[in-house]
């Protein structure tokens with residue numbers, strides 16, 4: 001997701017899912033924690049239920065242990081392959097800290113972006129088992145997630161931005177390194193056809209996003225030298241953002257901290273990319289340091305609120321009598337006559353209408369005349 005495009009599409013949609021606040025990868029991470037039993041180690045070790053647990057009361061073996069059919073063990077990956085054909089792609093964005101690219105965007109890029117032709121085959125970088133396939137739309141990244149065991153550690157690779165995630169694989173299927181699993185697309189928050197490749201490593205603290213390029217290079221697969229070009233820009237030391245409205249400038253990273261002051265719309269601030277705590281980023285406004293909500297800043301300076309010149313209110317037309325006519329107390333000939341307006345006299349603006357009758361004023365008196373005898377001056 002290197003993207004700018006969906007900025008316009010949907011602030012809300014983008015906020016909700018894509019650009020990292022709830023990245024599909026982290027969603028996977030959550031689901032991955034529970035559903036499948038621990039892999040490799042237990043699978044071969046215990047083909048039968050452990051006898052020790054068998055309770056004395058029941059003569060029959062406990063059924064609880066057996067019913068789950070042995071799950072497909074997560075393949076151990078030993079060989080590694082490029083996810084796209086060599087020299088068919090350019091590296092457009094590195095893994096790591098970066099300036100928030102659009103409002104609601106993340107300040108950490110959790111993958112490596114490889115720009116390639118739409119439809120170009122995507123290959124699994126390592127053997128594994130497919131754990132998720134999500135089809136893409138313009139507002140939702142399509143992605144395929146694959147779980148692997150590498151050097152005895154569980155990893156998850158996520159291939160993102162395809163349109164259809166199920167053309168070549170399905171959940172539960174094992175894939176080999178180099179096996180075609182999908183094709184390059186530009187679904188979700190994406191500015192063009194590219195593969196966003198994430199690598200997550202299992203740690204005691206949970207799944208942690210890892211630089212796939214560095215990891216694969218260590219395994220003999222160099223995403224950079226295999227590209228026909230590397231366009232990615234190095235991370236700048238600081239990024240400049242602007243408030244998207246009145247934003248509270250706080251002493252700490254939550255709404256529980258006191259407000260130093262309110263920053264008006266368009267206030268510039270400086271941020272060190274990658275630093276974020278609970279959705280708040282530490283920033284410097286002038287020489288003052290504080291925290292603002294990351295969702296309330298944008299890398300683009302908002303246009304100054306247009307000074308709306310008061311539109312000249314068009315003057316209502318005034319009218320004159322085309323004949324001598326009666327000014328009456330109400331809108332019908334049944335109403336009493338107040339006075340006679342002479343032909344050619346100015347009766348000013350029309351104050352009210354009722355059928356063919358108009359309320360006007362003449363000589364300090366307000367009453368009703370028939371519209372037949374009025375003409376715009």
Ligand SMILES: [Zn+2]
Pocket residue numbers: 001002093109111112113196197
């Ligand atoms: Zn990306």
